[in-house]
Amino acid sequence: MCDSKVNRCECVNKTFxxxxxxxxxxxxQAATHCGTECEGCIPYIKLMFASGExxxxxxxxxLNAYE
Ligand code: FES
Known part of the structure; x- marks a missing residue:
């Protein structure tokens, strides 16, 4: 990832x-397949749902809570 902030699943190009x-x-995940390729975004997506950010x-x- 080249941005300093993580704000999307790069593999399916869907923003949080x-x-x-x-x-x-x-x-x-069922609808977009987010998190099914490199899987690197999974903790961020879970944190997104938990925090609303x-x-x-x-x-x-x-992120430690979701890895
Ligand atoms: S960034 Fe989401 S699966 Fe790769």
Whole structure:
């Protein structure tokens, strides 16, 4: 990822703002396949649903709960 902030699933090119339209991680993944390729975004998407925020530092300490 080249941005300093993480704000999307790069593999399916869906922003967290878009993914937030779904009810939860499982629904977002079923609809968009987010998190099924490199899987690097999965902790961020889970944190997105937990926090309601749309972008994160790449090393956000809250990610530890989702890895
Ligand atoms: S960034 Fe989401 S699966 Fe690769």
């Amino acid at each position: 703002e878009q993914l937030k339209q779904y009810e939860n991680f499982e629904a977002a 749309n972008e994160f530092d790449i090393d956000d300490p809250r």
